[in-house]
Amino acid sequence: MVALTTMVDYNVEQGVAVLTLNNPPVNALSQGVRQGLKEGVEKALADDSASAILIYCEGRTFIAGADISEFSSKPMGPDFHAVLSTMDASAKPIVAAIHGTALGGGLETALCCNYRVAVPSAKFGLPEVNLGLLPGAGGTQRLPRVVGVEKTLAMVTTGVPIGAAEAFELGLVDQLVEGDLRTEALAFAVAKGAQGGSHPRVRDNDAKLQSAKENPEIFAATRKMLARKTRGFLAPEYNIRCIEAAVNQPFDEGMKTEAKLFGELMTGPQSQAQQYFFFSERQAAKVPGLDKATEELPITKVGVIGGGLMGGGISMNFANAGIPVTIVETNQPALDRGLGTIRKNYENTARKGRLTAEAVEQRCGLVTGTLDMADLADCDLIIEAVFENMAVKKEIFTRLDGIAKPGAILASNTSALDLNEIASVTSRPESVIGLHFFSPANVMKLLEVVRGEKTSDAVIKTGMALAKRIKKVAILVGVCPGFVGNRILFARQFEAARLALEGAPYEQVDKVLFDFGFPMGAFQMGDLAGLDLGWDKDNSNPMDVKDRLCDLGRYGQKTGAGFYDYDDKRMATPSAITTDMFAEVAGSLGVERGEISDEEILDRCILPMINEGAKILEEGIAVRASDIDVCYVYGYGWPVYRGGPMHYANSMGLDKVLEKLRHYQTVSGDDFWAPSALLVSLVEKGERFK
Ligand code: 3H9
Numbered sequence: 131m132v133a134l135t136t137m138v139d140y141n142v143e144q145g146v147a148v149l150t151l152n153n154p155p156v157n158a159l160s161q162g163v164r165q166g167l168k169e170g171v172e173k174a175l176a177d178d179s180a181s182a183i184l185i186y187c188e189g190r191t192f193i194a195g196a197d198i199s200e201f202s203s204k205p206m207g208p209d210f211h212a213v214l215s216t217m218d219a220s221a222k223p224i225v226a227a228i229h230g231t232a233l234g235g236g237l238e239t240a241l242c243c244n245y246r247v248a249v250p251s252a253k254f255g256l257p258e259v260n261l262g263l264l265p266g267a268g269g270t271q272r273l274p275r276v277v278g279v280e281k282t283l284a285m286v287t288t289g290v291p292i293g294a295a296e297a298f299e300l301g302l303v304d305q306l307v308e309g310d311l312r313t314e315a316l317a318f319a320v321a322k323g324a325q326g327g328s329h330p331r332v333r334d335n336d337a338k339l340q341s342a343k344e345n346p347e348i349f350a351a352t353r354k355m356l357a358r359k360t361r362g363f364l365a366p367e368y369n370i371r372c373i374e375a376a377v378n379q380p381f382d383e384g385m386k387t388e389a390k391l392f393g394e395l396m397t398g399p400q401s402q403a404q405q406y407f408f409f410s411e412r413q414a415a416k417v418p419g420l421d422k423a424t425e426e427l428p429i430t431k432v433g434v435i436g437g438g439l440m441g442g443g444i445s446m447n448f449a450n451a452g453i454p455v456t457i458v459e460t461n462q463p464a465l466d467r468g469l470g471t472i473r474k475n476y477e478n479t480a481r482k483g484r485l486t487a488e489a490v491e492q493r494c495g496l497v498t499g500t501l502d503m504a505d506l507a508d509c510d511l512i513i514e515a516v517f518e519n520m521a522v523k524k525e526i527f528t529r530l531d532g533i534a535k536p537g538a539i540l541a542s543n544t545s546a547l548d549l550n551e552i553a554s555v556t557s558r559p560e561s562v563i564g565l566h567f568f569s570p571a572n573v574m575k576l577l578e579v580v581r582g583e584k585t586s587d588a589v590i591k592t593g594m595a596l597a598k599r600i601k602k603v604a605i606l607v608g609v610c611p612g613f614v615g616n617r618i619l620f621a622r623q624f625e626a627a628r629l630a631l632e633g634a635p636y637e638q639v640d641k642v643l644f645d646f647g648f649p650m651g652a653f654q655m656g657d658l659a660g661l662d663l664g665w666d667k668d669n670s671n672p673m674d675v676k677d678r679l680c681d682l683g684r685y686g687q688k689t690g691a692g693f694y695d696y697d698d699k700r701m702a703t704p705s706a707i708t709t710d711m712f713a714e715v716a717g718s719l720g721v722e723r724g725e726i727s728d729e730e731i732l733d734r735c736i737l738p739m740i741n742e743g744a745k746i747l748e749e750g751i752a753v754r755a756s757d758i759d760v761c762y763v764y765g766y767g768w769p770v771y772r773g774g775p776m777h778y779a780n781s782m783g784l785d786k787v788l789e790k791l792r793h794y795q796t797v798s799g800d801d802f803w804a805p806s807a808l809l810v811s812l813v814e815k816g817e818r819f820k
Pocket of ligand 1: 197238267
């Protein structure tokens with residue numbers, strides 16, 4: 131065995147040069163891998179004792195792509211294209227032995243091999259689009275030549291991988307192996323080495339491009355299908371253009387088109403934001419300061435108090451992960467309604483073909499109901515998901531304290547209330563944590579894990595790990611009104627309302643936010659959430675347009691009217707009632723009105739979010755700036771191609787952010803705009819949010 135680099139070994143076995151890659155955790159194509167691969171192929175070509183080459187990866191996966199962490203630094207040779215050219219030109223057959231995930235540059239490497247052998251659990255994909263990129267090493271030119279244009283379009287525009295069985299059917303995999311991958315792939319390579327003659331090269335085979343040549347509408351159809359989902363993103367369109375090039379240009383020309391478009395994406399702000407976000411999401415799971423020896427608590431049975439929209443959605447997450455859940459309701463009709471809604475949700479998913487009838491029954495079977503809180507005595511985790519009322523929550527936690535077994539985690543789904551106050555009514559505040567799910571809780575990926583003053587490390591560690599188990603992305607936050615997500619949102623919603631009072635049509639405010647990339651604007655969001663959320667009928671404020679709409683029974687989408695009017699398909703039309711109301715309230719408050727530019731609207735909606743984010747960091751409520759970004763992308767629809775509010779601030783330049791905040795503070799005379807001390811100090815030091 132010869133170590134070509136620290137990441138690639140060379141060894142000849144049974145007449146096959148075996149290149150063994152070992153670059154944990156995912157065998158990314160770091161410099162040492164590229165160099166080892168290139169040298170290995172060259173060595174094998176010159177080695178008379180080898181008649182074939184096998185690429186095999188140690189660890190949990192085949193190559194999962196280029197090393198994304200290298201993208202931001204100066205490239206070091208050899209260039210990945212040079213590696214692949216060496217492979218492509220090889221006179222000796224090259225076989226890829228694939229397990230785990232062959233993704234991005236990993237699949238591109240496999241496509242430059244003459245043959246691919248895989249285990250049935252392997253996955254194959256080109257997920258570059260999720261990084262704001264396209265496969266830049268021939269993936270867009272080679273994959274359609276193997277799996278066809280339609281399949282490639284689906285794979286590159288969604289980034290979703292395919293399984294080994296499908297890959298085998300499509301011709302991407304030559305042989306599936308049930309036994310030991312290395313042994314069987316080696317035998318396959320021995321046979322190919324002995325076979326002699328020429329070996330298939332993907333670039334030479336145009337047969338599967340033919341149907342798209344005769345049916346160019348496939349590209350227009352793909353664009354149309356993706357238009358809504360990919361609004362604002364550059365990469366999906368660029369990927370499509372490359373596949374068009376594969377069909378319409380000779381291979382080498384297509385490669386040039388791919389290289390040009392890849393370069394444009396790679397140097398653009400969208401990809402930089404999405405690469406940043408890739409690492410931010412993974413970073414969020416790491417909790418600094420937790421003792422490594424802290425053990426996670428076992429969670430095998432969960433209780434949920436409240437079977438409404440929120441409680442039901444939360445319960446589904448556990449059933450989906452195979453964890454039994456018991457829902458507590460106060461009366462039988464409410465319990466039946468809650469369980470019925472869960473079943474209906476699963477059946478709807480099954481109707482769309484995304485769940486089998488068997489799985490529906492299995493998951494529904496994991497959710498049981500009770501009217502007696504005492505039935506939660508054997509639960510490892512109990513989540514309270516009732517409406518936002520401190521007195522009610524305290525009463526529930528007092529009762530839970532007497533019911534739950536020692537060591538059970540007591541969680542509140544509160545979105546804004548003081549977790550420490552809730553914990554204070556129990557004899558075990560160390561077991562109390564916040565698990566703030568976002569609605570609809572069975573769909574939204576974000577989970578705010580709220581650390582109370584006394585929450586133990588074991589409970590925090592368990593909360594973060596549990597998030598992963600139920601396929602959520604968690605950020606750890608401290609206690610303050612609204613935690614991270616809603617606290618920042620309050621600031622934006624406050625300013626959006628003020629803009630409307632000052633004369634900006636409220637639909638203009640919404641359009642500016644929509645055009646920025648949010649799925650909806652501030653007022654549309656209010657209508658969706660329900661304007662009566664937190665509204666107190668007896669203390670309705672006549673100087674608050676939202677309260678006045680509630681006085682009229684306009685609670686939002688659910689009542690067919692809120693800020694907007696809604697038809698039966700929930701299509702929104704601006705309402706003169708709302709417009710007049712803003713004018714009237716402005717008149718009563720003596721607010722001067724006039725036209726407001728889109729640019730000012732955007733500034734006044736986004737800057738308060740950044741400033742609030744900075745205050746949150748300053749107070750230690752969020753662990754790191756990137757957690758705030760993860761929160762905003764997954765919880766509030768911030769467009770990922772803009773990275774999140776803190777990344778956006780960094781890319782604007784913090785000095786510019788500060789200058790604008792000070793400008794609005796001066797013209798409004800309102801301390802709402804006072805910049806956070808952290809922001810001021812970062813600007814003074816010439817630093818960015820880290
Ligand atoms: C590309 O290939 C461009 C080409 O077209 C070439 C053009 C010239 N690089 O996700 P996990 C780290 S673009 C560097 O928690 P899992 C990750 O940060 C690339 N690091 O594990 C984490 O580190 P840490 C196309 C990477 O089991 C650790 O590995 N490929 C990379 O849940 C574990 O990751 C992709 O986009 C990477 N490529 O999922 C694939 N990948 O432990 C991206 C992972 O310090 N990767 N890391 O936090 C994935 O989708 C998942 O990581 C994977 C494993 C499915 C592989």
